[in-house]
Amino acid sequence: MLEHYQKNGFFLQEVNPTLKLFSVLIVIFFMVPVFDPWTPLLMLIITLTLIIFLGGISPGFLFKILIPFSFFAFSFIWINVVFPSDRGDTVLFFIGSMPVALENVLTGLSLGLRSLLFISWSLLFVLTTEPTKLMLSLIQHCKLPPRFGYGMMAAYRFLPLFRQELEQIRAAHRIRGLGEPRGIKDKIRESKMVIIPLMAGAIRKAERVAIAMESKGFDGSRERTYYHAVPWTKKDMFFGIFLFILYAGLTAIRVRFVI
Amino acid sequence: MSYLNIHNLTVSYPFQRKKVLNGIDLQIDKGEKLLILGPSGGGKSTLALTLNGIIPKSIDANLSGTVTINGKQPLKMNFREASERVGILFQDPDTQFCMLTVEDEIVFGLENQCLTKEEIEKRLENSLELTGLTKWRMAQIKDLSGGMKQKLGLACLIAMDPEILILDEPTANLDPASTEEMFQLFTDISRQLNKTLIFIEHKLDDLLQHMNRTIVIGGDGTIMADGHPRDVFRHHYWEIKNQGIWIPQICKAAKTAEENGQVWSKFPLSIEEFKSEFISSPKVQRDQSQAIHALQGSGEQQMPLLQVENLSFSYNDHKVLNNVNFSILPGEFAALIGPNGAGKSTLSKLFLRFLKPESGRISFFNREIGDLKSRDLMQKVGYVFQNPEHQFICDTVEQELAYGFKILGWGEDKWKERLKELLHQFRLTDHRHHNPFSLSQGQKRRLSVATMLTNDQQLLILDEPTFGQDHINTKVMMELLKTLNQKGKTILMITHDMELVAEYANKVILLNEGSVAYEGDVTTLFKQKELLGASSMKVPISYTLNRLTREMEGVI
Known part of the structure; x- marks a missing residue:
């Protein structure tokens, strides 16, 4: 939509x-x-x-x-x-x-x-x-370094993936018998257990994307052409x-x- | 001078004693079609990343020896120059893109190469055409299937026009139908573009005949064998097998035949070649027939552990499951198969009660799933997720296993023995004090299965148990499941690996377009070519070979 x-x-x-x-x-x-x-x-x-x-x-x-x-x-x-x-x-x-x-x-x-x-x-x-x-537009008109511009795009792609992964982790934890968290103490404990696998996944993904981008000749410099000029x-x-x-x-x- | 020269290349990673690559000498000419084999962690991917200079420029590693591509060292090239010579297609379809649409992604690489707008336009259209993606030019990448994403990955590389294309297990995460499509694409491309292709080990039985060279890198990082695949698999068969390296089914069958007196003038790499020379001999052993064991007979009136009756489910207005019926009896090793989008994952979500059936019922142990308490369900059914990391909640392997016992309220004296047994059974004893996240892929997978058996659960449901696992870990995992099954556990695995189905399952449920298209024993399914074709499934090569040898025997 x-x-x-x-x-x-x-x-x-x-x-x-x-x-x-x-x-x-x-x-x-x-x-x-x-x-x-x-x-x-x-x-x-x-x-x-x-x-x-x-x-x-x-x-x-x-x-x-x-x-x-x-x-x-x-x-x-x-x-x-x-x-x-x-x-x-x-x-x-x-x-x-x-x-x-x-x-x-x-x-x-x-x-x-x-x-x-x-x-x-x-x-x-x-x-x-x-x-x-x-x-x-930010790169072309506002002098944003491509390194950040394209990095942001890669991160933006991951947002829905994160949500999916979070759901899976919750599901997997419930199967282990954790149940729904009750009270603040439980919630803090739960978030700790969710954050670690989420972070582990995120770091691995980020690393892979970075390697893939560099393999495609991306070096983050301004030395590049643009197919779509804004x-x-x-x-x-x-x-x-x-x-x-x-x-x-x-x-x-x-x-x-x-x- | 060859196009690509590697001389005495040795690579090791910081804090690791082991040399991942050890004194590699290799010359590769333009246009060669090369297959690299080796055990996991054996430096295949390291070699690929060394060729385009990512190692050691972006990934820290100690490197000695020289690599030159067309007379220049990757180390001295910038990323753009490297990308003009070497392109890599990676394994994971989800983590090799940085843009949102197909067009933008292909254009990204071309812009990096500083091409003019006209040149970009030309190459973009050309590569879309070659990979059959023209219709999807404006599509969002997230809406593409895994197979389509890998096609896009290839399209990006073709557009950038490097001389060497490295394909690093590009179909490892794909279902059989997409895999076959990708293979067809690789063959077409290699014929049309005459690029140098370097494949890194994965199941490529169908592609083998197009390869003209195979290199085997051993566990010690040295080159074990180098030559035409015919010679490599013929003369180094046992060395390769002992390293736990994947061997094409066709070569396995050919070798078995050879041991039984068959003389090959041309060691076969395809079914056609196999057929043309194979002479059956009475000594031929078939290990396949015993693998497909008949269902445990007797079983009259056995109570099903899992029963699905008239189950339907829709997302919004889209019917995903339509009147699904099947049952799993005690002692079965069942496989649930079907193409992507057939409703497999919806079904598993229903098992887990993340979704509620629209109509129909699911019962475990004769009790409707809605009536069971989470705790009761947990004690009887183990569910293993696709990504093992998601299931880990403790700081050490031992605690991870003990967690299940504690939740049941067992005393320590009661579970101590059982814990030891599980650690031993799953080969985790040496790692009992390690953090689950620091384990290797295979160990993580084993631990995730072990945690689901702490309560002696009778039914084990596994979602893609071998997903992302290499050959040897797959083997270990499956043998483990087989042992569990023989000891009386009932297993239901959701998979798309037909070789696994042929080798291990004794019952198969085929799901297509939301309904059960087949339920029964494995061999009968493989005979129904039309049914398989209609559900984009494929008879595994090992089965075809087995049939072939038997037919030939029947003739003589």
């Missing part, structure tokens, strides 16, 4: 990964001085619209990912209402004997929406960027202009209404 989205050829998929990565940083910087809930709300709506219409991601799939994060965001509101640094004066209603103040709800809302915004902008990046393209295209220009207008516009609105 993820791979399918990453290369479905919509607008965002065609934008240079380096630019997209940079845009994630811009969002974070832009949001630092923002404390009202309206700016992150507006931004969040814009982001989700971008992901759905310019990234071709199905809304159902997107919201399914966002649900657990929404709980996380809601916890900000809760914390700000229950443990505010300064309890606001505009009391809306009481939960039991605890007053709920508008100011605290708004701060919580702002923080919660902000976290959701960061998450959805990261999703915009992750859901529309092929790992291989990201790696190539280009800068008009789409990057459009995306850049869009980002500029978005932030300029938001700043203008904020200057007028908020401050």
Whole structure:
């Protein structure tokens, strides 16, 4: 599913990964001085619209990912209402004997929406960027040494293998009569027993892959050609202009209404 | 001057006294098809990695003597130059790639060689074509089967166009159907490209006739024999056999015939050659017929230890098991076979209760699997996983074995004797204080089986017991299982090695496309060519040979 989205050829998929990565940083910087809930709300709506219409991601799939994060965001509101640094004066209603103040709800809302915004902008990046393209772009445009770039790719391939192996180890241990771990002490003991075979396997695998890569003439240097160049295209220009207008516009609105 | 010259090459690893290679002298010309044999740990893979300079550049080793390829030493080449001369296909399909798609992986090597985009495009298409992977150009590597991955490995090498291709046990982890496909590919490639091919020992009965030279490296790291496979297997047969080195089935049969008076003008390397010269003699001994023992008769109304009835299971909407029925009776040595994707691993997950049957039932000792407590099940059934390391939970071999006893609440006086017995039986006494992870592959495998017998379990289920094991460890392991079976243990092994099935099993269950296609004795199955073909299984060569000798005798 993820791979399918990453290369479905919509607008965002065609934008240079380096630019997209940079845009994630811009969002974070832009949001630092923002404390009202309206700016992150507006931004969040814009982001989700971008992901759905310019990234071709199905809304159902997107919201399914966002649900657990929404709980996380809601916890900000809760914390700000229950443990505010300064309890606001505009009391809306009481939960039991605890007053709920508008100011605290708004701060919580702002923080919660902000976290959701960061998450959805990261999703915009992750859901529309092929790992291989990201790696190539980082090497070609950001001076990342190929040694690390290709090393990261090799490691990325192993992630699903690790999960599989972890399941097998657990299964094998249960057969030995270990049963499900109960309590913290048991869990620590279990993780120790799982980690050793997992590490042993990982080191062996890493060594083999390294040998295989070197046998194919890889020496980690920049002295290599690229079959797939990750280009800068008009789409990057459009995306850049869009980002500029978005932030300029938001700043203008904020200057007028908020401050 | 030959293309590849090795002079007085000696290699040893740090902290190891033993010389892995000891004074090797070897000249190899362009276009030779070479087979290297030797016991495990006998320096075959070391030799391969020395040829492209990985040893000693990346793997620390003490090396003396010289290697030159086309007049240049690998030691003085950078990795790119080495990759233009020597390409290696490794054994494990999962750990020789670093990219995500087929195209990217092939391109990776070509980019390392600093080729232009046009050249890369040309070579990429050409190698995809040669290996039949054109349709999979954009496929994710993780979605490919083991056989396809090895094809991709080969495609990468062909694209890089080295003069020497080294194939280091490339089919050791593949099922029979994929193995055969790979062999076909190797033969085609060697014919079309006329590269120098160096094969490192594995079961290559079918390829033998295409080899024109065999080198045997002994346990001491020296060259024991060097020559045409006909001469090597004819004149050095016993030396090779005594080293525990794999010998092609055809040569075994030919040698046996020779001892019984057969005179070969041309020592056979293929069934055709065998057939054309073989004259049966009444003295011919058949050790095969006694290996395939008939089922222990009598057995009326024996209670099955394992019974599977009308079992079905699906993942999502995909039916993996469809109305599966079979049973394992006490004393049987059964093999569960079938092509990849036939449902073998799903079945074993159901045995282990990691999955619940959709319908139907599985019973052990006449009790439904769902009703048994984990503890009861554990005491009666031993299950050995494919990777022995996964099962280890203690710091020493002894503790590992004692763990099972302790969990049952036995006192030390009660299990001390039994522990000693197990250590002895599985040849682990000398290693009792070692960490399980520091054992050799064969020892690890034996320990993992031993841990499953601590409670005198009656039924032992083994998932690919010889996976990743070399010839001699396989032999030791299987003989052990045979002894256990003769002492009354019931064994069910999941395997795709048909030679093992022919030699050891007395019952076989063939699973194909989610249902049992055959259940019964081994010889009857081998006669059903169509059934085997339909499930991508293959009659082992030893059986074919055996049939042949008998038929010939029948004629005369």
